[in-house]
Amino acid sequence: MKDAASLLARVPGANVKRNGSLTGLVAYRGMCGNRINISVNGLNMKEVEPNSMDPPLSHIPGALTGSLK
Structure with missing residues (x-):
């Protein structure tokens, strides 16, 4: 898992x-x-940054994410 956004791929309706x-x-x-x-x-x-070059979840390592709600 690269970042916390990877966890959202498992949520229905998320991409x-x-x-x-x-x-x-x-x-x-x-x-x-x-x-x-x-x-x-x-x-x-x-x-x-403009054009979504640095979205918020890219700063959070997936390995350090305890939960996502």
Whole structure:
């Protein structure tokens, strides 16, 4: 598992598109980008760079992810 986005590939309605070897762009039931709220330990995370070059879940190693809800 490269990043936490890889876990979402198992969720019904979710899809992960790869933008390179380490970056997973998450789509959930047709929504993507800032339409998906990503919260890590109560802290909301958003994309920083244009064109989704650095999505929030690419910063979280899959091996260190305890749960995904």
